Amino acid sequence: MPSENRDAPKSVIRRLPIYLRILDNLMRNEVDVVSSRELSEETGFTAEQIRKDLAFFGAFGTRGTGYHTNVLRENILRIIGLDVQTNIIVVGAGHLGTALVRYNSTKNPYVNVVAAFDIDPEVVGTRILDVEVMHSSRMKEIVERHEVKVAVLAVPSKQAQAAADVIVNSGVSVIFNFSSIKLQVPENVYVHNVDLSIELQSLIYYANSEKNA
């Protein structure tokens, strides 16, 4: 019986929140039990893969029946660490940063945006929804007070490394980086890059190879 000891494949961790969203929906519709086959239809992943993913962390299902929606949901919440509200900050209150504050405040359950940061006096002191935009010099104070775990980084590339340094110095160990530079960070800091230009450019390859129907 495998447990949470062996470190989980990244691919599995990426899929867990997808299962979670479906389970949230099923809960709302008061569906008590769900099979890997049904999850397969919702997600597009194969049923075997879903069973393997879930079995990696333990045996949550009932043979012959399926998975109890709430049991599975609780377990996934616990595995990811979403059973307690997670505090995050957004660094950079430009257009993208602002959109990300709004997005995570309204569309992302389980996370709480405690503050946004910028260095532009024009925006410091303003609010995005009910989130205050503070000067970056206050980051450490806020991170410590709210035990912030994750920083979303959305500043222009030229300022990205400096902003990352401030983030690391504040004690945050996970950075969700939207800038297009490779951040230099200590080993114990985990950086996840999403580069929208790069992703769009690689899509163009597929747009151009669409000769076949």
Added chain:
Amino acid sequence: MPSENRDAPKSVIRRLPIYLRILDNLMRNEVDVVSSRELSEETGFTAEQIRKDLAFFGAFGTRGTGYHTNVLRENILRIIGLDVQTNIIVVGAGHLGTALVRYNSTKNPYVNVVAAFDIDPEVVGTRILDVEVMHSSRMKEIVERHEVKVAVLAVPSKQAQAAADVIVNSGVSVIFNFSSIKLQVPENVYVHNVDLSIELQSLIYYANSEKNA
């Protein structure tokens, strides 16, 4: 000698635009030649992997020397299909959509945002930078006139499937989807999903497993 016949691994296609950006920088700095080792230092990928990626499409390098920056750049542009400007549209002119229009207009070379679309009378007729926000009913006309290849979809989840239907009907075959639902599209349409909630949630797993230094 492998050529562009065998269909390229997705992993390779994802990395090509990263090489491209570095080559653009080298061109600006008038660096004529670059080795796989130097590209490795910039990207974090191993030198062998970079050579394999590039060799997949042909032998662009010079043994004992490295790659000629401009030759390699031209080849990558041609492989991806960025040697001609690519026209895209952004569907949804809310906060995220607006940020994406701005982002791609200013930060993404090689692509041209020809229009944004929405159905809210409040925003139809306004401009984001110099990009006009049009009613979705005009999408087909614009797509045909400008031979639009890619649509960026950033509307609320509830409207996402309807918007995707309009996009598909307009003749666009590649959708960059920021909504959190699984779009139902014909087989010949390629959908690339980026779900910011999901990605952030999976990051929280790593934030919580950071016990080790």
Added chain:
DNA sequence: CTGTGTGAAGGAGTTCACAGCG
């Protein structure tokens, strides 16, 4: 003698096939 191009070996993740429990 340097750095590319590439077969061979290795590793990670997915699919298959089925044993086993409710």
Added chain:
DNA sequence: CGCTGTGAACTCCTTCACACAG
């Protein structure tokens, strides 16, 4: 029987090791 849990086979990609061209 039905659906989960899981070893085994397989596929895809990465790393290794080295031949070979400039």
